[in-house]
Amino acid sequence: MRSFEQILNDISKIPYHDTFGTKKEIKYLPNILDDNETVLSFTSGFFDGNTWLIVLTHRRLIFLDKGMIYGLKQREIPLDHINSVGHKIGLMLGSIAIQDGASAIRIDNIQKQTIVPFIDALNKSIDNFKMGRSTCKEYSSMSSADEIKKYKQLLDEGIITNEEFNIKKKQILGL
Template sequence: MNHQDVLDRFKEINVTDLFGTKKEVKELPNVIRENETIMYATSGFMENNTWLITCTDKRVLFLDKGMIYGLKQVEIPIEKINSVSHKKGLMFGTVIIHHGSDHMEINQINKATLNPLVEAINNEIENQKNKKDDKPYQSKEFSFSVADEIIKFKKLYDEGIITEGEFQEKKKELLES
């Protein structure tokens, strides 16, 4: 991903406030991983500096590229986020991301970009939960359906409807699929 790809993605997802984060936006392509998608971004105030806050499908990134000290980068993996809370003021808002026993507070987020940021983070949290929930369910469903089929064929064998060879062949076929 290059700088133009980032700008195109920002336009696509309607990123409207990048106040004071021009250097961070230029640095973002070096930080985004190959298999990662930007879901939303905005600027906010943290540790007495303006930061670029970027939600991806894998993590929430906080970037602050200073003139002298280089790049400050903080990231929170989506699966580590417990909850997101926010409050709105007249022009700006605050987002608090709770992760583990800690939290990150980002202030002076443009009121218009506050809800899209929170929604993007919450959507990715939900997506991560759904991915985790889907895997065990699918494997349980698969193993029960295979077991059920074997039981059905065993009954057919016990009742003399199919031969032992036919039962063994079907059982092997089901276990290999």
């Protein structure tokens, strides 16, 4: 099981993402991800009557909805089961449609600036998975300043605390 800090490190390197209404789901990710699984992209959207976190790893696509008070809904699709991916972009929001064999999943109300980067990462991951390559190190060339900016964004979004931000900043700067 990956630690919350490791997951925060992964998501801090993702340039375009949306966490609207999914803080509980992000905090639950360590319970779902395997030790060697890296978050490559994520966004939030409306699916099955609720706001869900959609997470792409190098092995699978995870849909996660942690209830208001209790409960958990989770669905996942291994990358080799995805047959097609489509998207639609409107004025402010868009949608993504994913076909996996006989079923189709449509996620609506996705922030439009996250759709194309998410689709690109998903298609690249599917290609790499089918070719037997891993994309875990895809975002490893980020500068220290960029990494700190990403953690600052997580702090501003309320995903991490000020203390967690300061600890991570010191780690990045080697202090």
